[in-house]
Amino acid sequence: MNVFTFLFRTLRGRIAQPSGHPQSRTPAKRGSSDVLSMQHVLDEFRDCADLTHRSFPEIQVHLVYFSFLSDPDKLDRDVIRPLRGVTREEVPRLLRETQFQAVTDRKQLIEGILKGQTALFYRDEPYLVDVLGPKERSIGQSETETVITGPHDAFNENAGSNLSLIRKRVRSSHLKVVKLSVGEVAKNDVYVLYIDGIVNPIYVQKIIERVRQIEVDAITDTSMLIQYIDDSPLSIFPQFLTSERPDAIASKLVSGRVIGMMDGSPSAFSAPTSLFEFFTSSDDYYQRWLLGTGTRLLRFVAFGITVTFTALYVAVATYHYEMIPANLLPTFVESRSRVPFPPVYEALLMETTIELLREAGARLPTKIGQTIGIVGGIVIGQAAVQAGFTSNILIIAVASSAIASFVIPSYVMSASIRLVRFGLILLAGLWGNFGLAIGLAFVVIHLSGLTSLGASFISPLAPLQFKDWKDTFIRAPFKMLKERPEQTEALNPVRMKTRK
Amino acid sequence: MQEKLSYTQALILLYIVQAGLVLFRFPQVEAQYFGSNGWSALLICFAASTLNILMVAGIYKLGQGKSVYDILERTIPRVLLFPVYFAVVAVWAMMASLAAKEYIHILKMVAFPTIHSSVFMIVLGLLAYYLYGKGIYSISKAAIVFLFLTVWMTLLLLFFFSDFRWSRLTPFLFREGTDYVKGFFNLYPAFLGYELSLVLFPYSDKKTKLTQAAFMANLYLTLLYVYVSIICFGVFHYNQLKHKLFPVLDLLAAVKFPFMERIENLFYGFFLFANIVTVAVYYWSAVETGLRIVPKMNRKLLGFVLIAAATGVAAIPDTLMETEEWLREIGYAGFVVSFGFPLILLAVLPFQRRKGKSGLEST
Numbered sequence: 001m002n003v004f005t006f007l008f009r010t011l012r013g014r015i016a017q018p019s020g021h022p023q024s025r026t027p028a029k030r031g032s033s034d035v036l037s038m039q040h041v042l043d044e045f046r047d048c049a050d051l052t053h054r055s056f057p058e059i060q061v062h063l064v065y066f067s068f069l070s071d072p073d074k075l076d077r078d079v080i081r082p083l084r085g086v087t088r089e090e091v092p093r094l095l096r097e098t099q100f101q102a103v104t105d106r107k108q109l110i111e112g113i114l115k116g117q118t119a120l121f122y123r124d125e126p127y128l129v130d131v132l133g134p135k136e137r138s139i140g141q142s143e144t145e146t147v148i149t150g151p152h153d154a155f156n157e158n159a160g161s162n163l164s165l166i167r168k169r170v171r172s173s174h175l176k177v178v179k180l181s182v183g184e185v186a187k188n189d190v191y192v193l194y195i196d197g198i199v200n201p202i203y204v205q206k207i208i209e210r211v212r213q214i215e216v217d218a219i220t221d222t223s224m225l226i227q228y229i230d231d232s233p234l235s236i237f238p239q240f241l242t243s244e245r246p247d248a249i250a251s252k253l254v255s256g257r258v259i260g261m262m263d264g265s266p267s268a269f270s271a272p273t274s275l276f277e278f279f280t281s282s283d284d285y286y287q288r289w290l291l292g293t294g295t296r297l298l299r300f301v302a303f304g305i306t307v308t309f310t311a312l313y314v315a316v317a318t319y320h321y322e323m324i325p326a327n328l329l330p331t332f333v334e335s336r337s338r339v340p341f342p343p344v345y346e347a348l349l350m351e352t353t354i355e356l357l358r359e360a361g362a363r364l365p366t367k368i369g370q371t372i373g374i375v376g377g378i379v380i381g382q383a384a385v386q387a388g389f390t391s392n393i394l395i396i397a398v399a400s401s402a403i404a405s406f407v408i409p410s411y412v413m414s415a416s417i418r419l420v421r422f423g424l425i426l427l428a429g430l431w432g433n434f435g436l437a438i439g440l441a442f443v444v445i446h447l448s449g450l451t452s453l454g455a456s457f458i459s460p461l462a463p464l465q466f467k468d469w470k471d472t473f474i475r476a477p478f479k480m481l482k483e484r485p486e487q488t489e490a491l492n493p494v495r496m497k498t499r500k
Numbered sequence: 501m502q503e504k505l506s507y508t509q510a511l512i513l514l515y516i517v518q519a520g521l522v523l524f525r526f527p528q529v530e531a532q533y534f535g536s537n538g539w540s541a542l543l544i545c546f547a548a549s550t551l552n553i554l555m556v557a558g559i560y561k562l563g564q565g566k567s568v569y570d571i572l573e574r575t576i577p578r579v580l581l582f583p584v585y586f587a588v589v590a591v592w593a594m595m596a597s598l599a600a601k602e603y604i605h606i607l608k609m610v611a612f613p614t615i616h617s618s619v620f621m622i623v624l625g626l627l628a629y630y631l632y633g634k635g636i637y638s639i640s641k642a643a644i645v646f647l648f649l650t651v652w653m654t655l656l657l658l659f660f661f662s663d664f665r666w667s668r669l670t671p672f673l674f675r676e677g678t679d680y681v682k683g684f685f686n687l688y689p690a691f692l693g694y695e696l697s698l699v700l701f702p703y704s705d706k707k708t709k710l711t712q713a714a715f716m717a718n719l720y721l722t723l724l725y726v727y728v729s730i731i732c733f734g735v736f737h738y739n740q741l742k743h744k745l746f747p748v749l750d751l752l753a754a755v756k757f758p759f760m761e762r763i764e765n766l767f768y769g770f771f772l773f774a775n776i777v778t779v780a781v782y783y784w785s786a787v788e789t790g791l792r793i794v795p796k797m798n799r800k801l802l803g804f805v806l807i808a809a810a811t812g813v814a815a816i817p818d819t820l821m822e823t824e825e826w827l828r829e830i831g832y833a834g835f836v837v838s839f840g841f842p843l844i845l846l847a848v849l850p851f852q853r854r855k856g857k858s859g860l861e862s863t
Binding site: 322323324325328431436456461464 | 506508509512607611612615620623627630631634638639640641642643644645646648649756757758759760761762763765766768769770772773776
């Protein structure tokens with residue numbers, strides 16, 4: 001290196017880094033491969049019409065940001081106004097303020113801009129300023145998991161808000177959050193939450209590994225994400241419990257489960273989970289234990305009804321008339337006598353109609369949805385019976401099954417169970433009670449083979465863990481709920497100190 | 501690492517396997533061969549099966565819970581063991597397929613007289629294969645669910661308390677009995693199933709308390725049989741029982757609810773749950789043994805081949821009577837296996853220990 005070159009570099013370094021500039025916040029020396037100049041950033045984002053580039057030539061400062069991702073007030077308050085009020089000499093002093101984060105890494109700079117931060121270039125030295133503030137849905141009620149008592153707030157699409165809702169409920173330094181990223185193109189943030197000292201680290205490790213192994217262009221919702229990390233992706237049953245309720249998720253956290261949430265998704269997932277967890281609701285805990293127990297048992301009865309009632313009708317009406325008591329037989333036969341179809345066609349017709357109504361009601365605005373319900377429920381149901389398309393006993397069976405399916409708190413599980421019902425109806429139509437038994441056996445065998453993060457999906461029924469039954473099939477008084485579920489294999493299984 | 505069965509898993513699994521074979525007809529066997537109070541013969545069978553379980557316990561203790569096949573192969577050359585393995589595979593696979601066939605025949609009799617039994621046999625074979633493919637740990641989990649789906653049916657027999665007469669039991673023991681020995685061998689298959697605990701050694705550890713689970717399963721099963729038998733003997737007279745093919749089904753047929761009656765075919769449908777576990781576990785045990793003959797064969801493929809072959813052979817007996825005759829014969833063979841296999845092992849184990857050849861800790 002000759003003397004001139006040395007002097008030039010020294011002088012350039014002094015201009016670029018005025019005295020007193022904190023070393024820690026100064027961009028580190030970069031290699032030629034790690035280009036951080038504004039021009040390179042603009043090249044990276046070429047043809048992005050929503051990118052804003054503002055210049056302050058008098059102080060040699062340039063701003064690059066996505067205006068739709070930024071909060072204009074915050075941008076004005078933290079960046080624009082301070083820049084307008086300084087001279088060129090004062091800029092280095094301004095950049096020492098905490099909101100300006102020096103950037104040394106090209107990837108960090110690009111990702112920062114993509115996340116809504118503003119990139120500030122002062123003589124090609126980049127800084128990032130957090131002015132993120134896109135329009136977001138305010139915290140409102142959950143539409144899919146309504147409760148009568150208890151908190152009504154629900155997650156929204158902003159991970160920051162969602163994390164704050166959890167932090168507000170679990171004020172512990174043991175609540176840890178691991179940030180991951182999925183989607184080769186979309187680079188969505190995924191947060192894995194757990195409580196250190198309670199959770200079994202094996203489960204945390206499994207989720208992190210599975211999320212890291214995902215190689216896909218984009219994942220836009222938690223419900224999509226869990227399908228990538230399921231133990232059995234081909235199964236009809238979800239193996240992760242999703243919820244929009246922060247209180248429910250907070251309780252899962254303290255019971256030793258791992259929570260996952262995604263930026264841009266209003267639901268969080270919890271694992272390991274079991275089939276029976278899908279039948280619980282926050283309401284069970286907010287009501288008196290006996291009421292909570294009754295409601296929970298009612299849901300299991302509803303499960304039985306929704307799965308078997310229509311199939312049993314088909315089996316009896318097709319093969320087993322002898323099962324109907326003599327005093328009920330005339331009504332039954334009279335009801336069936338006008339119907340020209342075999343019971344299985346009749347049942348499938350009505351079940352499909354109910355599913356059409358449900359789907360139409362779900363997609364339409366609330367007011368029109370209600371009209372659809374009236375049109376479908378009363379007009380089509382009654383007209384179908386009068387026209388002799390179906391028997392009124394079947395209408396009772398189908399309607400009871402449909403109502404029972406909506407008693408199940410989890411929409412995803414309820415939908416899965418409804419689909420199972422169609423299979424059972426077909427088998428019952430084919431082989432009566434034996435077909436029904438074959439179908440149920442198939443479902444039980446399938447469920448027995450399922451796992452959630454490697455833990456049994458039908459715990460605490462199998463393997464038998466009787467002590468967990470008091471918070472599974474019933475909701476025992478809180479005094480009795482002293483331990484965390486065995487399924488979680490929590491490091492600290494005791495949740496309540498014994499009082500004498 | 502291989503997941504080990506828990507105590508309750510092992511207990512319920514063995515209980516369901518035992519209960520799945522001849523539950524519906526054994527009171528008739530008791531009445532026919534032992535006469536009055538024929539249910540007491542169950543206690544003899546219980547004693548015999550307990551003795552057999554003690555043999556299994558001895559093997560478990562002497563062999564330190566190692567695989568029974570490993571124990572055998574340490575002393576006897578594999579080639580010499582092949583015939584034994586073949587026999588065990590054949591007996592267990594045929595017990596599974598004939599249990600399924602008998603179930604199908606009764607089903608046809610109860611509800612579907614016109615459908616060919618092969619259709620149902622194929623369906624049951626596929627279902628058994630599906631369950632078998634899940635592995636013994638999942639089979640045991642399914643067994644627990646199936647137990648809860650069926651165990652409440654035993655309470656239905658309480659409906660007959662009003663028809664129950666102690667006088668029908670008579671104060672006599674084994675009066676008008678015919679052939680006690682034949683009766684014992686015809687009744688004993690109702691207890692078979694515990695011998696499969698031999699194959700469960702590698703899937704259990706100290707916490708499993710496998711032999712204790714086998715004993716308790718056998719005890720609960722005996723209590724169930726005694727309960728069902730006493731109700732049958734008290735509702736029907738033993739002379740009546742002799743002429744009933746399936747007395748338990750006849751009892752269930754008389755249960756009436758305000759909204760449903762003649763529920764025997766519904767409950768018989770549900771009995772599939774217990775039957776399918778029995779069938780799948782026998783197949784699974786047969787495959788475990790079969791893998792010793794063809795160790796390199798894919799487990800699922802061997803299972804499929806075995807189930808298909810056994811189902812094919814079970815298609816030969818055409819009627820219920822023929823199937824029962826086959827089942828009786830295979831029941832004798834099952835009896836021989838259940839005592840013979842442990843006897844061979846008990847003969848081999850002390851020899852290994854004496855020679856200091858066991859080396860079991862090192863493996």
